[in-house]
Amino acid sequence: MQNLLEFYLGLRKKYPNKPAFATKQADKTFLSKSYSELIEDAHSFSEGLEGIEPGDRIALFADNCYAWMVSSIGICFSGAADVPRASDVTEQDIEYILNHSESKILVVENANVLKKILQVESRLTSLKEIIVLDESGLKSGSVKSSKFKLRNFADVIEKGKVAKSKSPKALEERMSRIKGNDLFTLIYTSGTTGAPKGVMLSHSNILSQVDYMPINLEEDDRALSILPVWHIFERIFEIFSMANGACTYYTNVRSLKEDLAIVKPTFMASAPRLWESIYGGIQGNILKASTTKKLFFSIATNLARTHFRTLQILKGRDLQLVPKSFFRKVFDFISALCLFLVSLIPYLIFDSIVLSKIRKATGGNLRGSVSGGGALPFHVDEFFNTIGIPVLEGYGMTETSPVIAVRTPDNLVAGTVGPLYGGTEIRLVDWKTGEVFLDTTRGLIEYGRKGEIHVNGPQVMQGYFKNQEATSKVIKDGWMNTGDLGIFTANGCLKIVGRTKETIVLLGGENVEPVPIEAKLLESELIDQCMVVGQDRKFLSALIVPNIQALSEYGADLSQIAGTTKVKEKIENEVKAKINAGEGFKSFERVVEISVLSKPFEVGDELTAKLSLKRHVITEKYAKNIDEMYK
Incomplete structure (x- = not known):
């Protein structure tokens, strides 16, 4: 198998009537689509795209849903590479990613995302067309563009069905021209420093992950999807589920508890x-x-x-x-x-x-x-x-x-x-x-x-796009x-x-890895989030977000809890109990001071999409708190 077009088309033959993806309905039941329906819809979507040549890029700004997967597979069938991102993409990233990737078409989730795109449409240099997944997105006529052609997802599918009947061999011909080292997806990292970098992953990169997956899934397995599908980890897991004929059920954090009881999943990808x-x-x-x-x-x-x-x-x-x-x-x-x-x-x-x-x-x-x-x-x-x-x-x-x-x-x-x-x-x-x-x-x-x-x-990876x-x-x-x-x-x-970049060097020259210390602190039921600081200082300190549930007796919200002297004293005692010689920490690894924060670290601000700490952002944002600990 030399490309993912072969992989996807093979699913229709292996598991034609098996459920591939399931979406929750208003009555709390899950409606599934079979592998045959998935591949047919994706094929129609690919034929409904206009002005696309193999090697082009098509951006996809949306969250987990069946239409996302149809679009992604359809983009692959067209010979193009997708450029995925979540629906909460910022205006800054919209402009940078679309221009840097030279995407010709953008697929967005709904009218709300579309409006964000149109806020910066005058600064978008390569984009020609926008497709909206939500069928109601353009029906009202309230959203218009003076620069781009706008189409609904359903319209693209319908046009593709007609084109497919006229050129039934077009997909197979494209498939024969796509090589293993051709670009499959271009993912822009939301790194902790600098502008996002476009990670180029080929068809062979992705297929190698499926080939070597050491976990067994069966056709009757049920996988619950909760992580962002634009993130490569969740995406690989969904592709792996497809390779084994399992069904993926879409859920979210708000309804996870309920959906666990309804779906009774046998496997899932998750985050710490x-x-x-x-x-x-x-x-x-x-x-x-x-x-x-x-x-x-x-x-x-x-x-x-x-x-x-x-x-x-x-x-x-x-x-x-x-x-x-x-x-x-x-x-x-x-x-x-x-x-x-x-x-x-x-x-x-x-x-x-x-x-x-x-x-x-x-x-x-x-x-x-x-x-x-x-x-x-x-x-x-x-x-x-x-x-x-x-x-x-x-x-x-x-x-x-x-x-x-x-x-x-x-x-x-x-x-x-x-x-x-x-x-x-x-x-x-x-x-x-x-x-x-x-x-x-x-x-x-x-x-x-x-x-x-x-x-x-x-x-x-093949490398970073346009960044040798x-x-x-x-x-x-x-x-x-x-x-x-x-x-x-x-x-x-x-x-x-x-991480080598996370290593803290104290004034005395000692090298300290903050992650094991943070992991130990997070064992405490009183601490929800934390970050150890101390670069070029005499000793280590920590910024700590308290656990609201465990400390609810001291206030109704985080600001009340964080401002309580008793809470700080309790957490200080907890830190001393966790980070000491008896727990295996050296003397210079002790956390001497703490600052209790009244706001949690959040994705898009202090955390990356992978929930990693943006250490430089947190250091700048809480510079006063840090300085206060070292007075």
Whole structure:
């Protein structure tokens, strides 16, 4: 298979009448479209496009929906590459992305997005036409453009049906001309610094991800879609679901709880923030529960943790940064076996009484969820795996299509992102000296040593669009410098420990990785978000957003809670309890001062679309708070 046109057309033959995508209706039922309907609609859409040649770019600014997928596949069928973004795209990004990508056509979700586009239409240089997915978007006639042709999605489909009947072989002819290294999608990163960079991913990049996916899905599986589909992680997961004939159900954060009960999904892609939120909700409910319920929950989770950890040792899946000696292995195995057998019956009893109810909240059929787009805090990671909801953390980036490593149900080592993805090679480099001390292509392995991760494989991007300088900075001789710091464990897994660009250098010259400290702080039920600061300072401090649920007794909203002296004192005590020598932190890694914030970090402001901290933005925005901590 040399391109995604072949892949998509093959779906119609493999799973003609199977449901492909399902959308929630007003009566709370889900209406599905079959694979045959999906491919027919996409084919019609492609033939309804005007003035498009293979290699052109077509932008797609919309959120998860069936029409999004039809448009995306249709753009692929036309031989063009899509340029995706969410419907909440800013005017600044609209102008930059459309002009930089030289997109000829733009597909938007509805009239509201269209109005944003028309605010800057005089500054758009390459765009010729706008297509609106929502059928009511143009019917009122209230939205007009003096520069662009405007059409409804349904009109494009109808025109395509006519064109398809006149030229039935056009799609096959285009398919024969598309090569594996041709551009499939151009994704503009919402990076933490500078203008967005256009990541060029080819047909071969995407197909390699599907070929090597180590997770089993079946035709009857139900996948819940909650992450933005324009993000490559969710998109790859939906393509993977299609490859296996599974059905994807579209939901959103507001109706997730309800839809989990209705759909009873068997698998889903997710982000760390989702699990942190669910974990916080569970802990918040326990705080308000009766003494008896608190006691039962504590016993159940402690028994489950013992069961999980001992089982990990018995299966050889306990985290091992360096290899164990033979005698240590034997000792650990015997100890774990004894503890496993002693605790098994009490665990099973409390699991059925307490933990099974938590699992039912996810629908009761969830076999697992792949978490990506950011680091999953260890306490959250272990909690869900402990109570029987397998969270398979993965690691990657847009520039690698995205997966570099991922855990599987059969290789689940908590605290790591799993073994390397099929076809992937890595090097670990000492970022200070440039020494390559681990290189999987040469069989050079050193366990337990931290280094900068460089990746080589079929998933590595072609480069940044029209930006050779930026490409050359991150790709050398086919090796992609991720900028992440990792350790290769004796389990054969990768553990992410920070980023070279995030490293804080204190006045005394000490190098500090803020991510492990932040992860430890986030274990506290009192802390919702945080960022450690201290570059060129004598000591570390932290900006902290308190957890409203856990501290509701001190105020009705965040501003009231943050302004309470008692809250600051409680959080200060919590920070001291979490970050100290007893927890494995060095003296210079202690957080000395804190500033309690009255506003959460939000996507588009302090957070990227992947929910990563925009450290430079936060540092600038809270400069006064930071200075105050160092007075």
